[in-house]
Amino acid sequence: LIYYIRLEHTDVTFDTPRDKDxxxxxxxxLIPRKLMPPTRIVRYCCEIFKERSGVGRVTVTGxxxxxxxxxxxxxxxxxxxxxxNGMVLNDDNDExxxxxxxxxxxxxxxxxxxxxxxxxxxxxxxxxRGIPHCKLYDLGYKRLGCIxxxxxxxxxxxxxxxxxxxxxxxxxxxxxxxxVRNKRGLETKWKDGQEVMDWWLSGTNRDDDLTLLKExxxxxx
Numbered sequence: 001l002i003y004y005i006r007l008e009h010t011d012v013t014f015d016t017p018r019d020k021d022x023x024x025x026x027x028x029x030l031i032p033r034k035l036m037p038p039t040r041i042v043r044y045c046c047e048i049f050k051e052r053s054g055v056g057r058v059t060v061t062g063x064x065x066x067x068x069x070x071x072x073x074x075x076x077x078x079x080x081x082x083x084x085n086g087m088v089l090n091d092d093n094d095e096x097x098x099x100x101x102x103x104x105x106x107x108x109x110x111x112x113x114x115x116x117x118x119x120x121x122x123x124x125x126x127x128x129r130g131i132p133h134c135k136l137y138d139l140g141y142k143r144l145g146c147i148x149x150x151x152x153x154x155x156x157x158x159x160x161x162x163x164x165x166x167x168x169x170x171x172x173x174x175x176x177x178x179x180v181r182n183k184r185g186l187e188t189k190w191k192d193g194q195e196v197m198d199w200w201l202s203g204t205n206r207d208d209d210l211t212l213l214k215e216x217x218x219x220x221x
Contacts, residue, residue: 004134036212
């Protein structure tokens with residue numbers, strides 16, 4: 001997807017998140033720093049790589065309710081009011097996504113102009129305007145995001161099979177994460193990166209998430 005954007009949308013610039021020392025933050029150095037993989041509950045990767053840009057500005061997204069069964073439950077077109085004085089939480093998978101949102105946590109306004117578009121609407125618009133599309137859709141992909149994203153555990157195994165270099169990069173990061181945990185004297189249920197990977201893809205890690213998060217907060221605090 002990044003290659004497609006660079007080829008077809010040359011005016012797009014990419015913001016690289018950096019730490020306080022100016023060093024680039026990547027998934028591969030973020031996992032050892034956080035002492036745990038990102039999960040459905042602990043989505044620190046989204047906070048770092050998706051939500052830090054656009055603060056104080058209007059941010060346009062391509063979020064659509066048709067991409068999520070939960071989003072289809074809410075059909076309000078324009079509504080920025082709730083019990084937080086007109087603010088909503090920018091949760092990418094929340095069913096209450098609206099055309100206009102004010103995220104109280106990230107302090108930015110989000111504009112979701114195609115929130116009610118169906119898949120057919122998207123492809124009809126592409127055909128009508130002659131807009132090129134990422135070829136991954138021709139390979140059967142329905143949604144494009146991060147390879148191995150914990151928000152889509154059912155597709156992660158297939159994605160890692162298609163992109164083994166990313167799988168290996170995660171394994172190396174898990175190994176570095178375990179080394180940091182051991183150095184800090186934190187107990188762990190895994191002996192190597194492969195066991196972390198197996199746990200990560202199993203979909204049974206919900207209770208462990210909170211325990212790991214408490215350990216991370218204790219060390220970072």
